[in-house]
Amino acid sequence: MVLGTYKEIVSARSTDREIQKLAQDGGIVTGLLAYALDEKIIEGAVVAGPGEEFWKPQPMVAMTSDELKAAAGTKYTFSPNVMMLKKAVRQYGIEKLGTVAIPCQTMGIRKTQTYPFGVRFLADKIKLLVGIYCMENFPYTSLQTFICEKLGISMELVEKMDIGKGKFWVYTQDDVLTLPLKETHGYEQAGCKICKDYVAELADVSTGSVGSPDGWSTVITRTDAGDSIFKQAVEAGIFETKPIEEVKPGLGLLEKLAAQKKEKAEKNIAARKEMGLPTPF
């Protein structure tokens, strides 16, 4: 299955106005982790918090909804959240941990749970793993290059970044600037070229904007725990949902992009093998 194993797919958004304003799309990551914190399903969550430089995230352990809100919004450069999981358990003493991860991080986390060599103290503490869709990611210096040099604005003026409709979007207070993705592809992390997972297939719950209208997210529940926590949150009024069959552009687009990513990665993996280069698959 091109979207991995799942239980249900819906279009959803947070009902919290503040989260709607702060979040990238439907506010699912912030809303779900905040709900899990409030309901004591988790005691803390590792998220991509603000760093010392604009738009360069720093992993942080959020213990409150306000800390989660401070970390809301997508950053297009890597946040090494996996590294912080150990600290969350060892230094913060968290027994029930939540986190958000891109697909490659999700794979790493599941591997540590499957083969917990050296991390037994961590493996069973992860109670909610929220995965986000990811087509590519950029080193911070690359982001600076195409935002500051190609688009001519400084990082501190950027209010939001997004990828969609074949473009990289940069929003400032008074402007919306775009770059065609063909101009940004060359700046991607090298590993992204052989990555086959677009939709965080190993998460408890995966989410991203693709498939849903603006301001909404497409939510895929995958595990018993993820499905149950998301449904409890919907029941509690944290999210409003619509059947995915009733929204546009709908599931077809998500399936198409997930399939394209796999095909592209297969081609690049074959090319690397032919050159005698290592591949992870």
Ligand code: SF4
């Ligand atoms: S494309 Fe894959 S390897 Fe690259 S950042 Fe996203 S999940 Fe990780």
